[in-house]
Every structure is written in C-alpha cells, then in structure tokens.
Amino acid sequence: MSDGRAGALAHHFEDLDQQHEASSLGMWLFLATEVMFFGGVFAAYTVYRGMYLPGFEAGSHHLSIKLGAFNTVVLLCSSLTMALAVRAATLGKRRHLITFLALTLALGLTFVGVKLVFEWYHDYETGLAPGINWALAGPHSRGAELFFVFYFTLTGIHALHMVIGIGILAVLIGMAARGRFTPEGSNAIEMTGLYWHFVDIIWIFLFPLLYLIGAHY
Amino acid sequence: MTATATENSTGVNYLNVQYGIRSWLLTTDHKRIALLYLASITFFFLIGGISAVLIRIHLIEPQGALLQPATYNKMFSMHGIVMIFFFLIPSIPATMGNFLIPMMVGARDLAFPRINLLSWYIYVVAGLFTVYALIAGGVDTGWTFYTPLSTTYANGQVMAAALGVFIAGFSSILTGLNFIVTIHKMRAPGLTWSRLPLFVWAMYATSVIQVLGTPVVAVAIVLVGLERMFQVGVFDPALGGDPILFQHLFWFYSHPAVYIMILPSMGVVSELVTCFSKKRIFGYHFIAYSSLAIAAISFLVWGHHMYVSGQSVYASLVFSALSFAVAIPSAIKVFNWTATLYKGSVSYDSPMIYALGFIGLFTMGGLTGMFLASLATDIHLHDTYFVIAHFHYIMVGGALMGYLGGLHFWWPKITGRLYPDAWARFAALVIFIGFNLTFFPQFVVGYLGMPRRYAVYPEEFQVLNIMSSAGASILGVGYVIPLIYLIWSMRYGPAAGPNPWGATGLEWQTPSPPPTENFEQLPVVTEDAYEYGSKEAHVV
Numbered sequence: 001m002s003d004g005r006a007g008a009l010a011h012h013f014e015d016l017d018q019q020h021e022a023s024s025l026g027m028w029l030f031l032a033t034e035v036m037f038f039g040g041v042f043a044a045y046t047v048y049r050g051m052y053l054p055g056f057e058a059g060s061h062h063l064s065i066k067l068g069a070f071n072t073v074v075l076l077c078s079s080l081t082m083a084l085a086v087r088a089a090t091l092g093k094r095r096h097l098i099t100f101l102a103l104t105l106a107l108g109l110t111f112v113g114v115k116l117v118f119e120w121y122h123d124y125e126t127g128l129a130p131g132i133n134w135a136l137a138g139p140h141s142r143g144a145e146l147f148f149v150f151y152f153t154l155t156g157i158h159a160l161h162m163v164i165g166i167g168i169l170a171v172l173i174g175m176a177a178r179g180r181f182t183p184e185g186s187n188a189i190e191m192t193g194l195y196w197h198f199v200d201i202i203w204i205f206l207f208p209l210l211y212l213i214g215a216h217y
Numbered sequence: 218m219t220a221t222a223t224e225n226s227t228g229v230n231y232l233n234v235q236y237g238i239r240s241w242l243l244t245t246d247h248k249r250i251a252l253l254y255l256a257s258i259t260f261f262f263l264i265g266g267i268s269a270v271l272i273r274i275h276l277i278e279p280q281g282a283l284l285q286p287a288t289y290n291k292m293f294s295m296h297g298i299v300m301i302f303f304f305l306i307p308s309i310p311a312t313m314g315n316f317l318i319p320m321m322v323g324a325r326d327l328a329f330p331r332i333n334l335l336s337w338y339i340y341v342v343a344g345l346f347t348v349y350a351l352i353a354g355g356v357d358t359g360w361t362f363y364t365p366l367s368t369t370y371a372n373g374q375v376m377a378a379a380l381g382v383f384i385a386g387f388s389s390i391l392t393g394l395n396f397i398v399t400i401h402k403m404r405a406p407g408l409t410w411s412r413l414p415l416f417v418w419a420m421y422a423t424s425v426i427q428v429l430g431t432p433v434v435a436v437a438i439v440l441v442g443l444e445r446m447f448q449v450g451v452f453d454p455a456l457g458g459d460p461i462l463f464q465h466l467f468w469f470y471s472h473p474a475v476y477i478m479i480l481p482s483m484g485v486v487s488e489l490v491t492c493f494s495k496k497r498i499f500g501y502h503f504i505a506y507s508s509l510a511i512a513a514i515s516f517l518v519w520g521h522h523m524y525v526s527g528q529s530v531y532a533s534l535v536f537s538a539l540s541f542a543v544a545i546p547s548a549i550k551v552f553n554w555t556a557t558l559y560k561g562s563v564s565y566d567s568p569m570i571y572a573l574g575f576i577g578l579f580t581m582g583g584l585t586g587m588f589l590a591s592l593a594t595d596i597h598l599h600d601t602y603f604v605i606a607h608f609h610y611i612m613v614g615g616a617l618m619g620y621l622g623g624l625h626f627w628w629p630k631i632t633g634r635l636y637p638d639a640w641a642r643f644a645a646l647v648i649f650i651g652f653n654l655t656f657f658p659q660f661v662v663g664y665l666g667m668p669r670r671y672a673v674y675p676e677e678f679q680v681l682n683i684m685s686s687a688g689a690s691i692l693g694v695g696y697v698i699p700l701i702y703l704i705w706s707m708r709y710g711p712a713a714g715p716n717p718w719g720a721t722g723l724e725w726q727t728p729s730p731p732p733t734e735n736f737e738q739l740p741v742v743t744e745d746a747y748e749y750g751s752k753e754a755h756v757v
Contacts, residue, residue: 012326012734022328022402029394033432040436040466044451047462131447142450142457149449153440 008185016184027191031198034161038202041157045150045209048143055143057214059151062128062136062144067118068211071111072203078107079200086193089176089186097189098176104196105169112162115155123148151210158206161199168192230633230730245330246733251316252631253337258304258312259700261344264351265300266696268292273655273689279676289672290357291373297360298378302385303344305612306474308620309481310392310427311340313627314420318396320724321414323405323742325734328398336391339384346381350374359670361471364452364463368444376445383438386431389477393427396420405723407742414722414746415504419484422508426473426480426515434470437463461526468519476515479579479611480508482619483550486572489622490554492720493569494561497747500553507546514543524595533592540590547583551576566718567641571622574649578614582607585660600670603663606656614652621648621699628703629717633729634710640702648695654688721747 013019049056085100127135129152130145138144172192175181181189231248241249271292275283284292315333319326327333350356356373358366362382367375400413400421440451441463450456452463491498498504520528520536554576563569585607588594598604629635658681663669667678674682716725727736 010330012324012328012330014739018402022398025401026329026394026398029397029428033390033394033428036429037432037436040433040469041440044440044462044466047459048457051459052457131449146450146457149443149451153443157439 008182008187020187023187023191024194027194031194034198034202038154038157041150041154042205042209045154048146048150049213052140052143052146055140055145056147058138058140059128059136059144059147060211060213062123062126063151063211064119065211067114068207071114072207074107074111074114075200075203078104078111079197081107082193082196086186086190089181089189090183092183094176094179094181097181098173101169101173101176101189105166105173108162108166108169112159112166115159120152120155154206154210158199158202161202165192165196165199168195229732230728231733232633232730234733243334245326245334247315247319247327247330247333248631248731248735250333250337251312254307254311254315254340257337257341257344258307261299261303264348265296265304266693268296268299269689270693272296273686275672276674276682277686279674279679281672284672286672287357288355290359290670291355293670294356294359294373294378295351298356298382299347300612301360301474301478302382303340303347305478305616306385306389307340307392308478308616309485309623310396310420310423310477311337311388313416313485313620313623314392314396314423314481316631317627317724318399318417318420319403320727320731320735321417321722322400322403323408323723323736323740324399324403325736325739327395328403329395332391333395336388336395339391340388343381343383343385343388346377346384350377350381353377361467362438362441362463363467364441364444364458364460365454368441368452369455376442379438379441383435386435389427390431393424393431396424397428400424405740405742411502411505412742412745413505415487415498415501415508416481416484418505419480419487419508422512423477423480423484425509425512426477430470430473430477430516433466434474437466437470440466461523461528464523464526465519468522469516472519472522473512473515475608475611476511478616479619480511482575482616482623483508485619485623485626486554486575487550488720488722489568489572489626490557490576491747491749492626492718493566493572494557494563495719495749496557496561497749498553499556499559500549501746503549504553507549510546511543514539514546518543521590521595524592525599537590537592541587544583544587544590547579551580551583565642567638567645568622568626568718570642570645570649571618571625574645575615575618575622578610578618578649578652582610582615585610598663600668601663602659602667602669605669606659606663609656609659613656618648621645624703625699626718627724628706629713630724630729630731632707632710633713634706635713635717636702636706636710640698644695644698644702647698648692651688651691651693651695655685655692656688658682658684658688721749 009016009019013022081100081103085097085104088094088096088100123129124133127133128148130148134145134148136144169192172189175188231246241253244250244253271283272289275281275289275292281289315327350373353374356371356375356378358371358373358375358378362375362379367379400417404413443449444451444453444458448456450458452458452460454460487498487504518536518540520532521540523536524533554572585603589598589604589607625636625641662678662681662685665678667674713729715728717729718725723736723740723742724731726740
C-alpha cells in the first residue's frame with residue numbers, strides 16, 4: 001500500500017490530495033474550453049436556424065429519429081458503465097474495472113459505427129452531403145444545405161471526441177490489465193470518466209437540436 | 218518574509234544540472250521550458266520585425282519604394298500574424314509566467330509539467346506551419362482572416378497560416394490551464410490570495426481569457442476551413458451564409474486577446490514600480506481586482522470592431538458603453554502605480570525606465586482607444602492609421618515595454634548574471650524615442666485620413682510617413698542593443714547574487730540561477746506581498 005502511494009505521487013506535489021485536486025480542476029477547465037468550442041458552433045447554428053427555419057425543418061426531416069434515439073440510449077448506457085468503472089477503480093476491483101471499461105469501449109464503438117454506416121454513409125449516398133454530393137432540390141434547398149453543413153460539422157466534431165475517448169479507453173484497459181491502478185492512484189480513470197460524460201452530454205444537446213426540429217414522428 | 222536568501226551551497230542549479238540537447242528537449246522543468254519559449258519567441262519576433270522593416274521602407278515613397286502591392290499585402294499580413302499569435306500572446310506568459318509563477322507561489326513546478334512541455338512542442342509545430350505559409354508564398358488576408366476574402370477570394374497559403382494559428386491556440390490554452398491550476402492548488406503554506414504578488418494576479422486573469430476565449434477563434438477557423446475545402450456557405454453570402462458572423466466569432470476571441478497581451482505587462486509593471494520605489498504598492502486589492510475586472514469586461518466589448526460592418530445601431534451603442542467601462546479598471550491601475558511613486562525612494566535602474574515608459578505610453582494608447590470606442594469619431598477614424606497608432610501604443614508601447622522591463626528585472630534571476638545597466642538604460646531611452654517617432658506621426662496621418670493596409674498613399678502624407686520610417690529604424694537599433702548585451706552577460710556578466718534589486722517575493726529568496734526544484738526547502742509565508750521598508754527587505 002505504501003509503495004503504491006509513493007508510486008502514484010508525482011515529485012512536485014506535496015501529497016495525493018493536492019495531486020487529485022489539481023487534476024480535477026485541470027480537467028474541469030479543459031471541459032470549460034470544450035464548452036466554449038462547441039458553443040461557437042452552437043451560436044452559428046442558432047443564427048442560421050433563425051434565418052432559415054423552414055429549410056432547417058426540411059433538412060431535419062431527412063434524419064432518422066430512430067437511429068438517433070438508439071444512439072442516445074447507447075451513449076447513456078456507456079455513461080453508466082463508465083461511472084461503474086470509476087467506482088470499481090476506487091474500490092480496487094481490477095476485474096470489474098477492466099470489464100466496465102471494455103463495455104464502455106464497446107458501446108462507444110457501437111455509437112460511432114451506427115453513425116458512420118447507417119447515417120453518414122446513407123446521407124452521402126442519398127445526396128445529403130453539402131459540397132460533396134448534394135442533390136436536394138425544392139424551395140428550401142439552401143436552408144437545408146446549411147442545416148446539413150451544421151449537422152456534419154457538429155456530429156463530426158462530436159464523433160472525433162468519441163474516437164479520442166475510445167482510444168484513451170483502450171490505453172486504460174491495457175494499463176489496468178498490467179495492474180497500474182491502485183485505489184489512490186486512479187486519477188486517470190476518473191478524469192477519463194469526466195471527459196466521457198461530457199462528450200455524452202454534448203450528444204444530449206445535439207440530438208434534439210438536429211433530429212427533433214419540427215416534430216415528425 | 219521568513220526565508221533568508223542564501224548562496225547556493227552546492228553550486229548545482231537548473232542550468233548546469235544536466236547538459237546536452239536531450240536534457241533540454243525532454244525537460245519538464247518549468248524554468249528550462251521558459252527558456253525554450255524565450256528562444257522561439259525571439260526567433261518569431263525577428264521574423265515579424267523584418268516584415269515591419271520592409272513595410273516601413275516601402276512606405277517612404279507615396280507610390281511605394283520597395284514591394285509589389287500584392288507582396289505588400291502579404292508583408293503586413295505576416296507581420297500581424299507572427300507578432301500577435303507567435304510573439305505577443307505567448308511573450309510574457311510562456312517565458313516569465315512559466316519561469317516565475319511556480320517560484321512566486323512557492324512550488325517546485327507547475328501543476329502539469331509534461332503538459333507544459335507539450336505546449337511548447339505544439340507552439341513549435343504551429344510555428345512550422347506559419348513559416349511554411351511564409352515560404353510557400355505568403356497570405357494576404359491580414360491577420361484578421363475576414364470572410365469572404367479568406368474563404369473565396371484570397372489565393373495565398375490561407376489554410377497553412379490559419380492552421381498555424383489554430384494549433385498555436387492549443388498551446389495557449391494549455392499554458393493558461395496550467396497556470397490557473399497551479400495558482401489555485403500549489404500555493405505555499407501561508408500564501409493566501411491577498412498575499413500573492415500582483416504579477417500572479419495578472420497572469421491569473423490572463424489565463425482565464427486564454428482558456429475561455431481561444432476555443433472560439435479555433436472554431437471560427439474550423440468553419441473557415443470547411444467553407445474553403447468543401448465550398449459550402451457558412452460565411453459566404455452567395456451561398457446563404459453571413460460574413461458578419463465570422464467577425465463576431467473572430468472578435469469574441471481577438472478582442473479579449475488584446476488583454477492577453479497587455480495584462481501580463483501590467484503585472485510586470487506592478488512588480489517594478491513598487492520595487493524601484495522601495496515602497497509598498499498603493500491599492501494592492503484595487504490593482505488585483507482590476508485585473509479580473511478587465512478580463513471579465515473584455516469579453517463584452519468585441520462589437521466595437523464592427524461599428525461600420527452593418528451591425529445594429531443599438532448593439533453598437535451598448536458595445537460603445539461597455540468599451541468605455543473597460544477603461545475604468547485600466548485607469549485604476551495607472552493611478553495606483555502613480556500613487557506608489559509618490560514619496561517613494563525612486564531609483565532609475567533599467568527595468569524602472571521601461572516601467573515608467575509603459576505607464577506613459579499605455580495611457581496614451583488607452584485614451585486614444587476612447588476615441589475609437591465612441592461611435593461618431595470611430596466612423597471617421599475606422600481603418601485609418603489612427604487605429605494602427607492606437608494599438609501599437611498598447612501592444613509595443615505597453616506590452617513590449619513591459620516584456621522588456623520584466624526581462625531586465627528577472628534576467629539576473631534567470632541567468633545568475635548582471636548585464637551592464639548603463640547600456641540597458643541607454644537602450645531603453647533609444648526604444649522610447651524611436652517608438653514615439655514611429656507611431657506618433659501615425660496618429661496625425663490617420664486623423665488626416667490615410668487608410669491602413671494600402672500599398673500607396675497621397676503625396677501630402679509623405680513627410681509624416683518618412684518620420685515614421687525614420688523612427689522605426691531608431692526603434693530597430695534599440696532592439697538590437699539588448700540582444701547583444703544580454704547574450705554577452707550570459708558569459709561575461711558579473712555574478713548577480715540571489716537578490717540584486719533588494720526585492721521582496723519568494724523568487725528572490727532562492728539562489729540565482731535557482732536549483733531544479735526552486736527551493737532547498739519549500740517556503741512558509743508569514744507576510745503580505747511588498748513589505749518594502751521592513752528590515753528584511755534591505756537584504757542585498
């Protein structure tokens with residue numbers, strides 16, 4: 001136990017509490033920068049949604065609410081398994097930790113897979129990709145095109161965050177398998193948890209903003 | 218303060234603890250990383266300076282003396298991009314902030330030493346993109362990358378330059394994040410917030426802007442990139458986009474960015490004025506909180522760049538009022554510095570000359586800012602050389618003077634050596650004279666109607682432009698002199714001792730240069746900052 005404590009403490013901190021508080025605050029600040037980053041696109045989205053509401057509705061109607069809802073459920077479940085992983089880490093249950101991290105990773109991959117194969121590729125095939133393959137005609141074509149620009153920008157940046165998160169999870173699973181985490185020395189798991197929940201919350205905003213404009217069930 | 222200044226008993230310090238290029242490129246010591254930054258930003262200052270020289274030579278003649286008009290456009294764009302994103306924004310934070318904040322708060326290092334090194338590498342990668350953009354043909358959008366010029370009409374290396382700015386933003390964010398966490402969580406026992414040096418307060422306010430503002434300009438650049446790559450209409454009015462939206466997103470960061478550049482210098486000047494008056498700073502809390510007030514209000518004034526962009530008159534009215542409001546905390550600082558001088562034992566060592574220069578020039582820059590914040594006068598002055606002169610009084614007369622003052626003040630701490638102070642005072646004087654001769658005529662020529670960013674101008678403006686170019690050559694000489702004697706001092710300067718200025722502050726209570734983890738044992742603080750006049754403060 002005392003060896004584990006000494007190994008987890010970096011040379012420039014006084015004690016583990018200070019180290020833990022520093023990484024927490026650092027992570028929350030990082031998430032604040034992420035809020036500002038997404039906030040910029042959300043602001044632009046809001047401006048154009050106001051300017052081209054009928055076009056945004058028309059564009060939104062081309063999205064599949066079922067797939068969006070399915071992915072929402074998948075992400076919420078992944079947040080649960082991530083929270084359980086953090087819990088397992090603080091209790092020092094290594095096998096539970098690995099299981100829950102692997103489940104989180106699998107759910108994350110499911111989300112990205114559905115997005116890529118059933119949504120983006122389908123949109124591209126049916127001419128809904130502005131600048132690459134755009135075939136939508138009609139009175140609200142311009143507004144719908146702008147809608148899809150924001151759809152791809154927002155979901156693209158979100159998916160990029162997912163992929164980064166999946167990569168980090170893979171590294172953590174490898175480290176956990178080699179017994180790198182102790183109940184005191186599991187900051188990395190907790191910080192990854194914060195990041196994962198944040199990316200989840202972003203999707204909670206994206207789903208209604210993109211899929212549910214002008215109810216169409 | 219309690220700890221006493223001692224000579225380093227072992228002789229091992231952060232500079233001689235290890236040798237070789239690897240020990241520098243893989244270091245996580247905040248002091249070594251500060252020096253890596255110092256070398257890199259000096260390199261970019263030279264690039265930005267060379268483009269400024271070419272601009273001023275060109276403008277000696279009304280038809281342009283040197284460059285093709287297209288080349289001239291690329292030259293002022295490169296001057297702006299390099300000086301703002303690669304010199305001014307990282308200047309004080311990444312060098313002195315990096316070096317001093319852990320020592321000022323009594324810590325062994327920043328909270329995240331590896332992230333600190335990473336931020337330097339990110340900065341270098343960003344710099345390579347910018348150098349590539351420069352070599353591969355340059356960019357002619359100005360540093361502002363306004364759409365639709367940048368997305369549709371510009372033919373230069375817009376993407377490479379924009380990517381450079383985008384990547385540099387991450388470096389800036391990580392530095393700011395590191396400072397905030399360090400200041401919150403790493404302070405020595407007894408070092409309460411109201412005992413922190415004012416430089417730390419200023420750096421804290423700066424870091425808040427870096428962390429909250431930079432992501433917004435990053436996303437604006439992403440959208441410009443998408444529009445350029447896929448020809449979709451985010452900002453292009455022909456495709457349904459709104460070019461004004463780009464200006465909103467851009468200035469939401471780029472106006473607060475002005476305070477990223479000036480707040481650290483204000484922090485430096487607070488340290489210098491009190492040290493060289495040998496008197497406690499007047500209005501400590503006012504100066505500390507005015508830094509936070511500037512950071513907060515800075516996010517609410519961006520619209521004053523857009524009075525003639527077709528922004529709603531009512532929005533302009535509000536932005537104008539808020540822009541006047543941001544002058545209040547700035548003025549609070551100036552009055553408090555002046556009050557500190559009153560009845561102090563003022564000595565005119567070279568850092569103090571820079572500090573006094575800062576106070577005067579910053580005041581001029583700030584007051585002319587009020588002309589531009591007023592709706593009616595701005596219509597006349599918008600996009601003229603009056604604006605150029607105004608922000609150079611802030612950026613060069615303010616930020617750069619503070620940078621040089623701080624560099625001279627802490628140089629003995631950084632290197633352990635003294636430089637020849639007579640030469641330093643002479644250089645400070647040359648810079649002050651050269652600066653005013655360069656930029657004061659630009660107020661006049663701008664008021665008379667000469668617009669910025671043109672390669673040619675009417676003949677009646679020639680005399681003022683020649684004055685400006687003559688001043689620029691004096692200014693150039695002024696910058697070369699410190700470069701020579703500071704490098705000379707690293708080898709031949711006399712040993713400085715731990716505290717050559719008789720200053721208070723934890724950084725002066727450790728040997729010069731400091732050991733790797735800054736203190737032989739971590740300090741305990743029992744007094745407020747700036748206890749000048751008490752007996753400990755006269756330890757020299």
